[in-house]
Amino acid sequence: SDFVVGLTGGIGSGKTTVTNLFAEHGITIVDADIIAREVVAVGSSGLQQIAHHFGKDVLLKSGELNRPKLREIVFAKPEHKAWLDALLHPLIREQMQLQTKQASSAYCILSVPLLVENSLVHMVNRVLVVDVDENTQLKRAVSRDSAQGSDEATIKAIMQNQCTRQERLAVADDVVNNNHSEADLSAQVDTLHTKYLTLASQTPRSPT
Numbered sequence: 001s002d003f004v005v006g007l008t009g010g011i012g013s014g015k016t017t018v019t020n021l022f023a024e025h026g027i028t029i030v031d032a033d034i035i036a037r038e039v040v041a042v043g044s045s046g047l048q049q050i051a052h053h054f055g056k057d058v059l060l061k062s063g064e065l066n067r068p069k070l071r072e073i074v075f076a077k078p079e080h081k082a083w084l085d086a087l088l089h090p091l092i093r094e095q096m097q098l099q100t101k102q103a104s105s106a107y108c109i110l111s112v113p114l115l116v117e118n119s120l121v122h123m124v125n126r127v128l129v130v131d132v133d134e135n136t137q138l139k140r141a142v143s144r145d146s147a148q149g150s151d152e153a154t155i156k157a158i159m160q161n162q163c164t165r166q167e168r169l170a171v172a173d174d175v176v177n178n179n180h181s182e183a184d185l186s187a188q189v190d191t192l193h194t195k196y197l198t199l200a201s202q203t204p205r206s207p208t
């Protein structure tokens with residue numbers, strides 16, 4: 001696709017729920033979280049470089065990345081974090097560009113939880129923010145994550161580390177309001193889908 005809609009929103013705002021609704025319209029979803037895992041998958045050059053830089057300790061017996069170990073290393077030293085970001089950010093951006101380009105639907109959705117925080121707004125034609133009031137967000141995130149052990153304090157800490165609702169809304173071209181039912185959400189996505197089809201058809205194709 002030559003028309004890329006960047007989708008973002010805070011933790012538990014409903015990004016996955018919204019992308020599933022676009023997927024039902026046949027729209028290709030490119031997910032930054034999935035790409036972030038792909039670039040360090042077994043056999044990737046990303047993983048090879050990490051193991052070379054930090055030593056074999058960052059690998060599990062299976063050859064996969066030992067994420068808790070890597071988190072410990074980069075948490076301990078800012079220069080380790082800087083090195084890792086300098087390696088991974090370009091790899092992730094490159095894959096995001098490749099996969100959105102290869103998407104065959106009329107437009108595609110690039111889902112990036114930290115689109116605003118990581119200054120990636122320039123990568124997309126339009127920014128769609130999933131907006132929800134903080135109380136609802138907290139309640140939904142806690143009830144979804146309680147099985148995995150993320151309590152209210154953990155979710156609150158993550159929310160503190162993300163940009164504010166206002167900062168996100170300030171860069172939004174479109175907003176889906178997810179304070180209400182999933183049926184209500186679905187109706188909003190239908191309207192946006194029609195709008196994006198029109199916008200995509202008006203966008204000149206970039207040379208291939």
Ligand code: ATP
Pocket residue numbers: 009010011012013014015016017018113140141143144178179180181182185
């Ligand atoms: P994360 O960033 O943490 O991955 P997310 O933004 O992808 O979260 P979802 O997983 O889509 O958010 O939604 C969070 C939780 O809230 C899920 O359990 C989802 O089923 C629920 N949820 C989403 N939208 C609604 C809604 N309109 N009404 C009720 N529950 C909802």
